[in-house]
Amino acid sequence: MSTTAPTRLYAEGVSLGYDDRTVVDDLTVAIPDGKVTVIVGGNGCGKSTLLRGMARLLRPRGGAVLLDGEAVHTMPTKQVARRLGLLPQNPIAPEGVTVVDLVGRGRHPHQSALRRWSRDDDRAVAEALALTDTTDLAERVVDELSGGQRQRVWIAMALAQGTDLLLLDEPTTYLDVAHQVEMLDLLAELNLRAGTTIVMVLHDLNLSARYADRLVAMKEGRVVAEGTPAEVVTEDTVRDVFGLESRVIPDPVSHTPLVVPVGRHLGRPGATIGDPPTKERP
Amino acid sequence: MTTTTDRPTTALHAAAVPDVERVRRARRTPRRRHALVVMVLAVAALVALLVNLLLGSYTFTAPDAVRIIVGSGIDRPTAEFILMEQKLPRALTALLAGLCFGASGAVFQTVLRNPLASPDIVGISTGASAAAVVALLVFGARGDVVALAAEVGAVGIALVVRWVAGGIGSYRLVLVGVGIASAMLSVIHYLFTRAAIWDAQLALRWLTGSVAAAGWDEVRLLVVVLVVLLPLLWWSASSLRITELGPDAASGLGVTARRAELVMLVAVLLVAAGVAVVGPIAFLAFLSGPIARAMNAGRTSVIGGALVGATLLLAADYVGHYLIGDVNMPAGIITGAVGAPFLLWLMARGATGRSPR
Ligand SMILES: Nc1ncnc2c1ncn2[C@@H]1O[C@H](COP(=O)(O)OP(=O)(O)OP(=O)(O)O)[C@@H](O)[C@H]1O
Ligand SMILES: [Mg+2]
Numbered sequence: 271m272s273t274t275a276p277t278r279l280y281a282e283g284v285s286l287g288y289d290d291r292t293v294v295d296d297l298t299v300a301i302p303d304g305k306v307t308v309i310v311g312g313n314g315c316g317k318s319t320l321l322r323g324m325a326r327l328l329r330p331r332g333g334a335v336l337l338d339g340e341a342v343h344t345m346p347t348k349q350v351a352r353r354l355g356l357l358p359q360n361p362i363a364p365e366g367v368t369v370v371d372l373v374g375r376g377r378h379p380h381q382s383a384l385r386r387w388s389r390d391d392d393r394a395v396a397e398a399l400a401l402t403d404t405t406d407l408a409e410r411v412v413d414e415l416s417g418g419q420r421q422r423v424w425i426a427m428a429l430a431q432g433t434d435l436l437l438l439d440e441p442t443t444y445l446d447v448a449h450q451v452e453m454l455d456l457l458a459e460l461n462l463r464a465g466t467t468i469v470m471v472l473h474d475l476n477l478s479a480r481y482a483d484r485l486v487a488m489k490e491g492r493v494v495a496e497g498t499p500a501e502v503v504t505e506d507t508v509r510d511v512f513g514l515e516s517r518v519i520p521d522p523v524s525h526t527p528l529v530v531p532v533g534r535h536l537g538r539p540g541a542t543i544g545d546p547p548t549k550e551r552p
Numbered sequence: 553m554t555t556t557t558d559r560p561t562t563a564l565h566a567a568a569v570p571d572v573e574r575v576r577r578a579r580r581t582p583r584r585r586h587a588l589v590v591m592v593l594a595v596a597a598l599v600a601l602l603v604n605l606l607l608g609s610y611t612f613t614a615p616d617a618v619r620i621i622v623g624s625g626i627d628r629p630t631a632e633f634i635l636m637e638q639k640l641p642r643a644l645t646a647l648l649a650g651l652c653f654g655a656s657g658a659v660f661q662t663v664l665r666n667p668l669a670s671p672d673i674v675g676i677s678t679g680a681s682a683a684a685v686v687a688l689l690v691f692g693a694r695g696d697v698v699a700l701a702a703e704v705g706a707v708g709i710a711l712v713v714r715w716v717a718g719g720i721g722s723y724r725l726v727l728v729g730v731g732i733a734s735a736m737l738s739v740i741h742y743l744f745t746r747a748a749i750w751d752a753q754l755a756l757r758w759l760t761g762s763v764a765a766a767g768w769d770e771v772r773l774l775v776v777v778l779v780v781l782l783p784l785l786w787w788s789a790s791s792l793r794i795t796e797l798g799p800d801a802a803s804g805l806g807v808t809a810r811r812a813e814l815v816m817l818v819a820v821l822l823v824a825a826g827v828a829v830v831g832p833i834a835f836l837a838f839l840s841g842p843i844a845r846a847m848n849a850g851r852t853s854v855i856g857g858a859l860v861g862a863t864l865l866l867a868a869d870y871v872g873h874y875l876i877g878d879v880n881m882p883a884g885i886i887t888g889a890v891g892a893p894f895l896l897w898l899m900a901r902g903a904t905g906r907s908p909r
Contacts, residue, residue: 289718327803351806358800364665366850370578378794379806383787389572392579396570405571408578411850431805 275302278467279324279354279435283333286316286323292331293319294491301435306461306468308478311488312512317471318359320488321437324469325356337435351379355431359439359471361424363412369423370408373398376430398430401456417444425453429460436460438470442477450474454481479503479526487511503527582851589847593859597647600866604643608874610634637767645766645829646865646883648774650836652826654861655785657837658844658854659819662796663812664725667898670838671706671823674729677832678736679709680824685758689743699773699828706824707817709736761833761884763869770829777825781818788815789854796852833868834884835891836861842894 279301286294294316301307301324309317322328324335326342334341342350355376363372376398377391399405402422407415412423421444428436441457442450458481460466472478478485479499487495487502489511495502504527508516514531521528606612612620612635620635657670671677683705687693693701713732717725737759744755756762792815794807803809823837843864844856865883868890872881 322800325800325804327800346806347803347808348806351804354804356800356804358798358804361801362665362798364662364796364852365845366848368578368582370575371582374579375793375797375805378791383790392572392575393570396572396575399575400570405574408571408574409581413850428804437804 275300275305277301278303278338279469280336281320281324281333282336284320284323284330284335285332286319286328286330288319288328292491294323296332297491297493298333299486299493299496301467301469302484303467304461304465305483306458306470306481307484307486308482309469309471309486309488310473310475310478310511315488316491317488318439319491321356321439321469321471325354325437326350327356348379351431351433353433354435354437355428355433357424357428357436357438357441359443363420363423365413367412368408369399369404369410369412369415369426370395372412372423373404373426373430376427376432379431394430394432395426398426401429401460402426403452418446418449421445422449422453434465435467436469438468440471440473442472442474450477457481475503475508475529476521476526479528480521480524499526503529582849586848586851586853586856589844589853589856590859593844593847593856593863597650597859597862597866600863600870601643601647604646604866604870605635605639608639608870610639641768641771642763642766642869643866645770645774646763646869647862648771648778649763649826649830649833650862650865651778651858652774652822652861653833653836653865654840654844655854655858656819656823656826657839657861658841658852658857659785659789659792659815660837661841662792662852662854663816663819665796665798666723666726667842668726668838668895669729670841671819672832672835672837673733673895674713674726675709675731675733675736676706676713676729676820677823677827677837678733678740680706680827681758681832682736682739683708684828685740685743688758689747695769696773699825702828703821703824706820706827710816710820756882756884757831759831759884760882760888761827761831761836762882763830763865764873764880764882766830774825774829777822781822781825785815785818785822785854788818791815792852792854830865831882831884833865834888835895836865836868836884836887839864839887839891839894842898 277300281297281299283296283298284294285292285296297320309320311317319328323330324342326335326347329343335343337345337350337354373395374391377394380391381387399408402425404419404422404426407419407423412420415423421441425438425441428438442453445453454477457468457470461468482499485497485499485502486493487507494511495507503518505516505518508514508518508529516532517530518527519530606614606617612631616631617635620632621640660670661667680702684698684702687698687701709732713725713729717728740758753764757765788811791807791811794802794805795812795815797805799809802812826833840857840861843860844853845851848856864887868883868886872883872886
């Protein structure tokens with residue numbers, strides 16, 4: 271399963287941490303170009319830390335993150351920002367900032383003292399707003415939006431950045447189920463049409479399996495499984511990574527793996543574990 | 553706008569027409585507002601300057617003042633002396649020092665994303681003042697050396713606060729800063745108590761700040777500092793819009809934490825220059841940013857903060873000098889009296905930072 275697909279973004283034996291704690295330890299992962307890579311794993315296993323390391327926010331303690339063959343943390347940040355965008359997990363908008371203003375800040379890497387705001391920037395912002403269905407919010411203050419609207423605005427900002435590589439930390443948090451699917455469809459389309467390489471952290475295994483070309487499962491700062499959704503999403507891996515008993519069946523819509531958690535409570539008195547009352551056949 | 557037109561399924565494709573015109577229009581509104589705010593504040597600062605020059609216990613008519621200033625003389629030596637050697641340098645000092653305090657406060661509050669984290673609250677001003685007092689009383693330094701000591705002291709304290717708090721993104725910064733500020737305050741108290749003669753005016757100046765002792769030397773110092781630092785501030789503040797998104801998002805957009813620290817350094821040097829000349833004017837840096845923000849629909853404005861600082865200091869000096877009884881109240885006492893309730897109000901409102909960590 272270690273295909274030699276071309277990779278512009280590559281973490282090579284990278285160790286990352288905070289203060290005296292190492293969170294990600296000697297991790298190697300190659301992000302295939304033009305593909306959607308989804309990182310899954312339990313809370314606190316180091317997914318956000320890995321994304322931060324890849325976006326050069328954390329200096330590696332060992333190993334390196336390579337972007338186009340160069341170590342990211344030795345490259346000028348602005349140069350990195352023109353190729354690689356990052357949507358952090360819990361971004362906070364400054365007080366009073368309007369939606370267009372925030373999305374417009376995504377254009378920062380393309381500007382300089384000599385090259386100020388231009389029509390191209392207007393265009394990029396308008397496109398990002400249209401893609402995320404936030405044009406109608408343009409004049410609103412970000413603070414005053416709902417969680418889901420805000421999330422879409424932040425994604426619009428990342429899109430306006432116009433990078434070939436996009437790292438998104440839980441882009442679907444706060445989104446209702448329809449907007450989750452909507453957002454993932456949007457990212458999938460972006461990937462298909464523009465060839466944007468997408469790396470995202472998701473918590474929903476089933477949506478991950480459906481939208482990922484490649485899945486990376488992490489546990490305690492290490493990669494424990496990596497490959498196509500069919501290879502990674504198995505009952506054993508789910509038990510290993512999340513400590514959860516489950517059944518994995520084919521998704522009736524996409525034929526990717528579908529995880530059905532077992533749990534202790536079946537919601538119906540008298541139901542017994544391991545004996546599903548109705549068996550779905552796709 | 554209807555409330556729940558948020559139907560996603562078909563909306564994406566229906567709404568996927570980029571509306572460039574709307575973007576341009578929507579971008580214009582906040583810009584106009586900001587331009588208006590800056591204009592209003594510039595006028596306010598100018599009016600405050602004129603009031604300080606022309607009114608008070610010795611009044612001038614505007615034409616007389618102009619004639620004296622351009623040097624065509626009006627044959628009244630006392631009047632000329634009072635305007636040229638007292639009122640003008642004092643008002644200019646208040647204006648320029650106010651700009652320093654205001655700009656510095658706005659930068660601090662923006663980068664640290666916390667209205668409480670202004671240089672006067674987190675100990676930078678007091679640190680600058682303590683260093684100046686050490687130079688003054690222990691080493692007998694005078695003039696520019698005292699100013700240099702204030703700059704060095706401010707940077708030193710800033711580094712200590714940053715180190716103890718563990719980085720500038722930390723919520724501990726305000727707590728550590730408040731602790732260090734009171735330590736510095738006791739250093740000043742100690743030195744003045746040990747000094748051979750207790751000079752109340754001098755002590756007050758270094759404890760709460762006062763414009764009363766300002767002369768042309770002070771103006772010259774501030775002009776030099778501002779000529780050097782304002783272009784630096786202008787250059788580094790262009791990234792403030794990105795820095796204020798928080799370290800993660802800012803880094804994703806190509807603005808490093810180092811850049812934020814550079815802006816902070818400029819702000820530290822600015823406030824220290826102000827302190828060197830007029831002492832740690834209580835709460836001035838702390839008040840300016842939020843007032844400018846309130847006028848600018850909540851959005852950051854460093855220029856606005858600077859102009860508010862200038863206006864406030866001019867006003868405080870005028871009020872303290874002329875409007876309160878017969879005593880000459882230092883400007884710092886007036887700003888302190890205004891700032892303290894505001895601090896309490898901020899705390900009561902629970903506005904102690906927007907950073908989740
Ligand atoms: N800024 C920080 N300073 C110190 N420790 C941190 C910091 N950020 C995260 N950590 C620690 O690093 C570990 C991994 O955190 P990380 O945010 O990478 O987890 P995650 O996999 O993204 O979890 P989640 O699914 O909850 O988002 C956690 O134990 C966390 O406490
Ligand atoms: Mg995370």
